[in-house]
Amino acid sequence: MEQKHQYRGLTKQEVEESRQLHGENILTPPEKASLWSQFLEKFDDPIIKILLVAWILSMIIAGVHCWGPEAKGFTAFLEPIGIFFAIMLASCVGFFFEMKANKAFDILNTVNDDTLVKAIRDGNICQISKKEVVVGDIIVLETGEEVPADGSLLEAISLQINESTLTGEPIISKTTNEADFDHEATYPSNVVMRGTTVVDGHGIMKVEKVGDATGYGKVYEGSQIESGVETPLQTQLAGLAKVISKAGYSIAALTFIALLAKLLLSSSGMPVMDLIAHILNIFMVAVTLIVVSVPEGLPMSVTLSLALSMNRMLKTNNLVRKMHACETMGATTVICTDKTGTLTQNQMQVHQTNFYNLKGQKLEDNEISNLIKEGISVNSTAYLDFSDNDKVKTLGNPTEAALLLWLNSQQQNYLDLRENAAVIEQLTFSTERKYMATVVKSPLLNKTILYVKGAPEIVLANCQRVATDGTFKPVEDCKANIETQLLNYQNQAMRTLGFAYQVLDDKQETSVFANGKLHNANLTFLGIVAISDPVRSDVPAAVQSCLNAGIDVKIVTGDTPGTAKEIGRQIGTWQTNDTEHNIITGPNFEALSDDEALNRVLDLKIMCRARPTDKQRLVQLLQQKGAVVAVTGDGTNDAPALKAAQVGLSMGDGTSVAKEASDITILDNSFGSITRAVMWGRSLYRNIQKFLLFQLTINVAACLIVLLGSLLGTESPLTITQMLWVNLIMDTFAAGALASLPPNEKVMQDKPRKSGKGGDFIITRSMAYNIFGVGISFVIILIGLLLYFHAEDGLTPHDLSWFFSFFVMLQFWNMFNAKAFMEGTSAFANLKESKSFLFVALIIVIGQYLIVTFGGKMFSVIPLSWKDWAIIIGSSSFVLWIGEACRFIQSLLKKK
Ligand code: ATP
Numbered sequence: 001m002e003q004k005h006q007y008r009g010l011t012k013q014e015v016e017e018s019r020q021l022h023g024e025n026i027l028t029p030p031e032k033a034s035l036w037s038q039f040l041e042k043f044d045d046p047i048i049k050i051l052l053v054a055w056i057l058s059m060i061i062a063g064v065h066c067w068g069p070e071a072k073g074f075t076a077f078l079e080p081i082g083i084f085f086a087i088m089l090a091s092c093v094g095f096f097f098e099m100k101a102n103k104a105f106d107i108l109n110t111v112n113d114d115t116l117v118k119a120i121r122d123g124n125i126c127q128i129s130k131k132e133v134v135v136g137d138i139i140v141l142e143t144g145e146e147v148p149a150d151g152s153l154l155e156a157i158s159l160q161i162n163e164s165t166l167t168g169e170p171i172i173s174k175t176t177n178e179a180d181f182d183h184e185a186t187y188p189s190n191v192v193m194r195g196t197t198v199v200d201g202h203g204i205m206k207v208e209k210v211g212d213a214t215g216y217g218k219v220y221e222g223s224q225i226e227s228g229v230e231t232p233l234q235t236q237l238a239g240l241a242k243v244i245s246k247a248g249y250s251i252a253a254l255t256f257i258a259l260l261a262k263l264l265l266s267s268s269g270m271p272v273m274d275l276i277a278h279i280l281n282i283f284m285v286a287v288t289l290i291v292v293s294v295p296e297g298l299p300m301s302v303t304l305s306l307a308l309s310m311n312r313m314l315k316t317n318n319l320v321r322k323m324h325a326c327e328t329m330g331a332t333t334v335i336c337t338d339k340t341g342t343l344t345q346n347q348m349q350v351h352q353t354n355f356y357n358l359k360g361q362k363l364e365d366n367e368i369s370n371l372i373k374e375g376i377s378v379n380s381t382a383y384l385d386f387s388d389n390d391k392v393k394t395l396g397n398p399t400e401a402a403l404l405l406w407l408n409s410q411q412q413n414y415l416d417l418r419e420n421a422a423v424i425e426q427l428t429f430s431t432e433r434k435y436m437a438t439v440v441k442s443p444l445l446n447k448t449i450l451y452v453k454g455a456p457e458i459v460l461a462n463c464q465r466v467a468t469d470g471t472f473k474p475v476e477d478c479k480a481n482i483e484t485q486l487l488n489y490q491n492q493a494m495r496t497l498g499f500a501y502q503v504l505d506d507k508q509e510t511s512v513f514a515n516g517k518l519h520n521a522n523l524t525f526l527g528i529v530a531i532s533d534p535v536r537s538d539v540p541a542a543v544q545s546c547l548n549a550g551i552d553v554k555i556v557t558g559d560t561p562g563t564a565k566e567i568g569r570q571i572g573t574w575q576t577n578d579t580e581h582n583i584i585t586g587p588n589f590e591a592l593s594d595d596e597a598l599n600r601v602l603d604l605k606i607m608c609r610a611r612p613t614d615k616q617r618l619v620q621l622l623q624q625k626g627a628v629v630a631v632t633g634d635g636t637n638d639a640p641a642l643k644a645a646q647v648g649l650s651m652g653d654g655t656s657v658a659k660e661a662s663d664i665t666i667l668d669n670s671f672g673s674i675t676r677a678v679m680w681g682r683s684l685y686r687n688i689q690k691f692l693l694f695q696l697t698i699n700v701a702a703c704l705i706v707l708l709g710s711l712l713g714t715e716s717p718l719t720i721t722q723m724l725w726v727n728l729i730m731d732t733f734a735a736g737a738l739a740s741l742p743p744n745e746k747v748m749q750d751k752p753r754k755s756g757k758g759g760d761f762i763i764t765r766s767m768a769y770n771i772f773g774v775g776i777s778f779v780i781i782l783i784g785l786l787l788y789f790h791a792e793d794g795l796t797p798h799d800l801s802w803f804f805s806f807f808v809m810l811q812f813w814n815m816f817n818a819k820a821f822m823e824g825t826s827a828f829a830n831l832k833e834s835k836s837f838l839f840v841a842l843i844i845v846i847g848q849y850l851i852v853t854f855g856g857k858m859f860s861v862i863p864l865s866w867k868d869w870a871i872i873i874g875s876s877s878f879v880l881w882i883g884e885a886c887r888f889i890q891s892l893l894k895k896k
C-alpha cells in the first residue's frame with residue numbers, strides 16, 4: 001500500500017540542481033604538511049644526523065685522497081656516495097611505508113561520511129548517506145543520531161540536542177513553537193547544526209547549509225582517527241628499543257676503543273692525513289654499528305602493522321576508531337555482547353498478536369481496534385519505506401518497524417493515522433525505561449489518549465484492568481494467564497511486548513509524565529505481541545571459536561530471562577547444567593554488594609533485563625577480576641560502558657554517541673565480525689613478534705660479527721655501506737614483509753595472552769632462546785668462514801664479497817623461519833596469501849645480486865660467478881631446512 005508523507009521533499013532533479021549550486025555535504029580536510037616537509041622530518045632522527053655528519057667527514061677525507069699526494073681520483077668518493085645513497089634509501093623506504101599507513105588512515109576517516117540518515121525525497125522516506133545530503137533536503141532526526149547538516153526544524157517532539165561540539169552546551173531544548181524559544185541560546189531554538197547529536201526526542205529538519213558552509217565545517221580540524229596516540233604495545237616496544245639501543249651504543253664504544261688502540265699501536269711513522277682517515281674510518285664503523293643495532297624501524301613497523309590491520313579489518317566490517325583497539329582485541333578474555341542485532345538478525349517479525357478483545361488476529365471496526373492501530377502508528381518512531389516496489393523496507397527502531405509492518409499487512413495506513421493525530425507529549429523507548437509512551441489528541445476516538453507499549457511486566461505494573469472478552473477485568477484476575485502466555489513465547493526466544501492505553505482528562509494531559517517517567521498512570525491492558533528475531537546463522541560457530549580461544553562470552557540483554565536463556569542455548573553459551581547462579585537480572589545485580597558481585601561476575605553467562613548502568617558495573621567488576629573486557633553497545637546510554645571497557649565495540653546502526661565512545665565500530669553488527677577482530681588482534685601481535693625475532697637475530701649477529709671481526713682482523717669484515725644495506729633489509733623491508741602477513745585462524749586455538757601489569761612480555765622465553773641461539777650460531781659459522789678465508793690467502797675482495805652475500809642470505813632464509821614462527825606449519829604454508837612477503841623476499845635477493853655485481857668500489861665488492869651464487873644460496877638455505885625439521889618434529893610431538 002503506497003503511503004505518502006506530508007512533506008514531499010526534493011525530487012531527483014532538484015537534488016542534482018541543489019548539489020550543483022550548493023555543493024556536496026563533505027568537509028574539506030585541512031591542508032596537510034607538504035610531502036617535502038614530511039620527507040625532511042625523516043632526517044630529524046638523531047641517528048640519521050650522526051650519519052650525515054659522518055658522511056660529510058668522509059667526503060672531506062675522500063677529497064683529500066682525491067687531490068692529495070696519493071691522488072686516487074674520483075674513486076675515492078665512491079664510498080661516501082654509497083653511504084649517501086644508503087641514507088637516502090633508508091629514509092625513502094621509511095617514508096614510503098609511512099605514506100602507506102597515512103593513506104590507510106585517510107580511508108578510515110572518510111567512512112564517517114557514509115553514515116546513513118533518513119531523508120524524505122519525492123514524498124517517500126528513504127535512507128541516504130550523510131555526504132549525499134543537499135540543501136533543501138528534509139531529514140528525519142532521531143534520538144542518538146548526529147545532525148548531518150545545518151538547518152531549521154519543521155517538527156520537534158521532546159527534542160534535545162547536545163551542542164557540546166560547537167557551543168560546549170551538553171543539552172539544549174529545541175522547539176518549533178515560537179513562544180518557547182530561548183532567546184539567550186547561541187543558536188535559535190528552531191535551528192539544528194551539523195556535528196551535534198540528538199540526546200532525546202525526535203524531529204524533522206530542512207537543510208539550509210551543507211559541507212564547509214556549516215558552522216561545524218568552519219571549526220573542523222580534520223581526522224578523527226587518533227593515529228598519534230601511543231598504544232600500550234607501542235609503549236612496551238619503545239622501552240625495548242631503548243634497552244637495545246643502549247646495548248648497541250656500548251658495543252659501538254667497545255669496538256671504537258678496541259680498533260683505535262690497535263691502530264695507535266701499529267701507526268708509528270704513518271702520515272698524519274692517513275692516521276686521521278683511519279680514525280674516521282673507525283668512527284664510521286662505530287656509527288654504523290649503532291645504526292645497525294638501534295631498531296629504528298620498530299615503531300614504524302608497529303604503526304604499519306596497525307594501519308594495515310585497520311585497513312584490512314575494515315574489509316571484514318570492523319571500523320577501527322582508536323588504533324590501540326586492534327591489538328587489545330587480541331588480548332580480550334571476556335566479551336559482553338548485546339543480543340538484538342549482534343546475536344540475532346534484527347529482522348523482527350510479529351509472530352503472533354494477542355489482543356484480548358479481538359477475535360482471531362483481525363482488526364475489526366470497533367473502538368479497541370482503533371486504539372490498537374492508532375497506538376501502534378503514533379506511539380512509534382519507526383517508518384516504512386515504500387520506494388522499492390518489490391519490498392517494503394523498514395527504517396528506525398526494528399521492534400516498532402515490525403509492528404508497522406504487521407499493521408500494513410492488516411491493510412492499515414500507519415502514516416495517515418500518525419499524521420492525523422497530534423502528539424502532545426512523548427517518552428521515546430529507552431533501555432532504562434523499557435517502554436514508550438505517547439499522549440495524543442485522537443481524531444479517531446475524539447479524545448486525548450495515552451498510549452503505552454513496552455516490556456509486559458512493566459506495562460502491566462502500571463495497569464488497573466485488562467480489556468478482555470468485551471469487558472474489563474481486574475489485572476489480578478488475568479495476571480497468571482498472561483504470564484503463562486508470555487513464558488511460552490519467551491521460551492521460544494521471542495521478545496514480548498505489552499500494550500496499554502488510558503483516556504486522559506485535561507488535567508492529566510500534562511501531568512501524566514514526570515521526570516521522564518509515567519506518573520500516576522491508570523492504564524488498561526490491551527494485550528501482548530510476540531516478535532521473533534532468529535539467531536544469525538554464523539553466530540554459533542563464531543561463539544564456539546571464541547570459547548575455544550579461551551574467551552568468555554556473556555550475553556547482556558534488556559530482554560527477559562526466558563528469551564535470553566533460549567538464545568544462549570541456541571548460540572552455545574548456555575548449557576543444560578547451568579543454574580540460576582549463572583544468570584542474573586539487572587535489578588538483582590544492582591542489589592548485590594560489590595563483594596558479592598565480584599564473587600559472581602566471572603560465572604555469570606547471562607545478564608537479562610539489564611540497563612546501561614548494570615552493563616557498566618559488570619564491565620568494571622570484571623576488570624577488577626583481571627579480565628580484559630570487550631563490550632558491545634548501540635545506544636546512547638551505552639557510552640559509559642563502552643568507555644569503561646578496554647575495547648568498546650559500537651554497532652554500525654548504533655547511535656553516533658555510542659560510536660564516538662567506542663574503539664571499534666562493527667559495521668554489520670554481527671558477532672562474527674567481533675570474532676574476526678579478535679583473530680586480527682592476535683595475528684597482529686604475532687606478526688610483530690615475528691618481526692622482532694627476525695630483527696633481533698640480525699642485531700645479535702651483525703654486532704658480534706663486526707665486533708669480533710674487527711678484533712681478529714685488521715678491518716671490519718662488513719664495510720659501512722654493506723652494513724647499511726643489511727640495516728635496510730632488516731629495519732624496513734622485513735618490517736613491511738612480516739607486518740603484512742595474513743592473519744591465521746589458528747591463533748584462535750590459543751589461550752589469550754596476559755596483558756597489563758605483570759602480563760606477558762612481547763619477547764617470550766622461546767623467542768629469546770631462538771634469538772640468541774640462532775644469532776650466536778650465525779656468528780660461529782661466519783667467524784669460522786672468515787678464519788678459513790684468512791688462513792687460505794688472507795681476506796681477498798672475492799672472499800669479502802662472498803662473506804657479505806652469505807651473511808645476507810642467512811638472514812634471507814631466516815626471514816622464512818620468522819614467518820613460520822609459532823604457526824606450527826611449514827614456512828611454505830599459505831604463500832599465496834603472503835604476496836607482499838614474497839615480493840620483499842625477491843627484492844632482497846635481486847638487490848643483493850645487483851649490489852655485488854654492480855656495486856664495485858662503492859660496496860667494496862667484486863662480481864661473483866654463478867657457481868658462487870649457487871653455493872651461497874644453497875649452503876645458506878640450511879638455516880631454513882633446519883628450521884623446517886624443527887617445526888616438523890615439534891608438530892609430531894604435539895600430535896602425540
Ligand atoms: P539487547 O540489549 O541485547 O539489544 P533488547 O533489545 O531485547 O536486548 P531492550 O532494547 O532493552 O533490549 O528491550 C527490552 C525490552 O523492552 C524488550 O524485551 C521489549 O519488551 C521492550 N521493548 C523493546 N523495544 C521496544 C520499543 N521500541 N518500544 C517499547 N518497548 C520495547
